[in-house]
Amino acid sequence: xxxxxxxxxxxxxxxxxxxxxxxxxxxxxxxxxxxxxxxxxxxxxxxxxxxxxxxxxxxxxxxxxxxxxxxxxxxxxxxxxxxxxxxxxxxxxxxxxxxxxxxxxxxxxxxxxxxxxxxxxxxxxxxxxxxxxxxxxxxxxxxxxxxxxxxxxxxxxxxxxxxxxxxxxxxxxxxxxxxxxxxxxxxxxxxxxxxxxxxxxxxxxxxxxxxxxxxxxxxxxxxxxxxxxxxxxxxxxxxxxxxxxxxxxxxxxxxxxxxxxxxxxxxxxxxxxxxxxxxxxxxxxxxxxxxxxxxxxxxxxxxxxxxxxxxxxxxxxxxxxxxxxxxxxxxxxxxxxxxxxxxxxxxxxxxxxxxxxxxxxxxxxxxxxxxxxxxxxxxxxx
Numbered sequence: 001x002x003x004x005x006x007x008x009x010x011x012x013x014x015x016x017x018x019x020x021x022x023x024x025x026x027x028x029x030x031x032x033x034x035x036x037x038x039x040x041x042x043x044x045x046x047x048x049x050x051x052x053x054x055x056x057x058x059x060x061x062x063x064x065x066x067x068x069x070x071x072x073x074x075x076x077x078x079x080x081x082x083x084x085x086x087x088x089x090x091x092x093x094x095x096x097x098x099x100x101x102x103x104x105x106x107x108x109x110x111x112x113x114x115x116x117x118x119x120x121x122x123x124x125x126x127x128x129x130x131x132x133x134x135x136x137x138x139x140x141x142x143x144x145x146x147x148x149x150x151x152x153x154x155x156x157x158x159x160x161x162x163x164x165x166x167x168x169x170x171x172x173x174x175x176x177x178x179x180x181x182x183x184x185x186x187x188x189x190x191x192x193x194x195x196x197x198x199x200x201x202x203x204x205x206x207x208x209x210x211x212x213x214x215x216x217x218x219x220x221x222x223x224x225x226x227x228x229x230x231x232x233x234x235x236x237x238x239x240x241x242x243x244x245x246x247x248x249x250x251x252x253x254x255x256x257x258x259x260x261x262x263x264x265x266x267x268x269x270x271x272x273x274x275x276x277x278x279x280x281x282x283x284x285x286x287x288x289x290x291x292x293x294x295x296x297x298x299x300x301x302x303x304x305x306x307x308x309x310x311x312x313x314x315x316x317x318x319x320x321x322x323x324x325x326x327x328x329x330x331x332x333x334x335x336x337x338x339x340x341x342x343x344x345x346x347x348x349x350x351x352x353x354x355x356x357x358x359x360x361x362x363x364x365x366x367x368x369x370x371x372x373x374x375x376x377x378x379x380x381x382x
Contacts, residue, residue: 001094001129003085003116004043005101005109006036007057007065009213010244011288015164015192016100017043019134022362026370031092033085035109037068039244041269050088053081057108065108082112086119096373098132098162103153104139104176117157130159130376132369136287137165137191139175140312151178154185160372161186162365164287166357169319175312187372189365190358193291194272205263206236207343208274209282212289214243214266218250219331220303223339224282225257230340233280233347238262241271272296280347282339285317285328293326295359299346300326303334325351 004016013036020030020043032043035052043049055073058064065073089097097120100106102113120131133154142150154161163172167188173179179186209224211217221240228234240258242251244267255264268274275281275296283289285304293300302320304313320326327342327349358364 001031001033001089001092001096002098002134003033003100003113004035005055005106006034006039006213007055007106007108008215008245009286010036010039010042011212011286012036012100013039013042014288015136016098016134017047018192018194018362019098019164019365020044020047022366023369025363026366028366028370031088031094033088035081035085040267050092052084052088053077055081078111082115085112085116089116089119094129096130096132096369098134098369099158100134102133103150103158104133104135121157125380128380130373131157132160132162132372133158134162134365135164136312137163137170137172138287138312138315139172140310141175144177147176147178148181150176151181154182158185159376160369162368163188164190164192164361164365166190169323169357170315175315187368189368190361191291191294192288192361192365193295193359196295196359203239203270203274204237204277205239205274206279207231207233207238207282208241208271208278208280209238210241210271210289211243211246212284212286214246216305216307217243217284218246219334220282220284221246221250221254223303223334223336225254225262226336227340227343228259228262230336231343233343235261236279239268239274239278240264241268242266280343282343285313285320285326287316290316290320291359294357297351299349299351301329301339301342301346302326303329303331303339306331324349 002016002020004012006013020032023030031048033050035055037054037056054068055065058066067073163186211221258264272292275292275298278298281293281298281300285302302317304317306314317328321328327346329338329342
């Protein structure tokens with residue numbers, strides 16, 4: 001059973017879906033339990049899915065929780081969610097429970113996850129599943145006090161922490177100060193990139209501008225559209241993918257401003273494939289977007305999301321720039337002119353992907369889970 005909650009973007013859901021699909025390819029039965037607003041195409045029709053009453057972030061500062069209609073989620077709604085989650089666990093009866101992000105992130109979900117974890121912990125040893133936390137390689141840095149509290153939760157409830165990254169690029173201790181205290185429970189998987197055997201697309205675009213889920217990408221999309229006429233790609237074919245969460249009026253404004261040669265869509269399920277044929281990608285620096293770009297070996301310009309003290313994307317983007325794999329523009333420096341220069345520079349660069357990250361993290365996750373579960377069952381029976 002794989003629990004995942006996306007609150008603002010859709011990256012958590014995409015990454016979890018890729019891991020779940022890899023588990024299925026290895027012969028495992030997987031039930032996804034999703035708690036965000038439904039997204040077409042995820043977690044995928046081949047995966048069993050239990051949808052909880054939807055929750056999303058009330059705003060881009062993650063200050064509160066709202067239902068799918070934007071109404072504040074009250075105690076009655078949250079209690080219904082908690083009860084539905086525990087019921088889903090009891091009905092599924094999993095051998096392994098995977099919790100995406102928590103306890104390293106998603107503190108907003110403690111109201112349901114801590115009762116679930118207590119419920120699991122109270123089971124007899126023969127019925128208790130292996131409990132796993134699934135996290136990305138770079139975390140949002142927090143205080144030492146918070147990190148110690150997170151480490152205590154790991155010791156109390158979790159048997160394994162899967163870090164979905166390559167140790168050559170980033171290690172957990174760099175953004176989680178209590179990493180040493182949980183080191184024996186940590187396993188690195190490599191990045192969760194798309195399958196490198198995916199079929200090609202009939203469509204082809206020279207420049208692709210995307211904004212993940214779209215909830216916080218409007219400025220980037222507007223700058224990308226305005227930059228087109230300033231680049232050497234001003235007669236090339238462009239695709240702008242707004243994301244499903246961009247407000248409708250913003251999508252309409254972009255469509256009204258678009259010139260010939262620019263296609264604007266909300267979502268492309270084959271975006272990772274399209275990037276393989278593109279000359280330049282312009283995007284934020286979310287985990288999944290970067291994984292797609294690295295798999296595609298596409299020149300990229302990254303504008304990391306850095307509002308309300310967010311640092312994770314900035315850390316990722318600046319490291320990729322230092323490795324010669326991207327050009328990074330900070331949000332405060334974003335303008336059509338700066339973006340146009342970066343696009344032209346990226347399009348003319350040679351990049352060395354031989355030293356880039358391990359990208360088969362989904363398959364590796366499935367293998368590691370199988371190995372650790374065998375050890376877990378031996379220890380439990382002993």
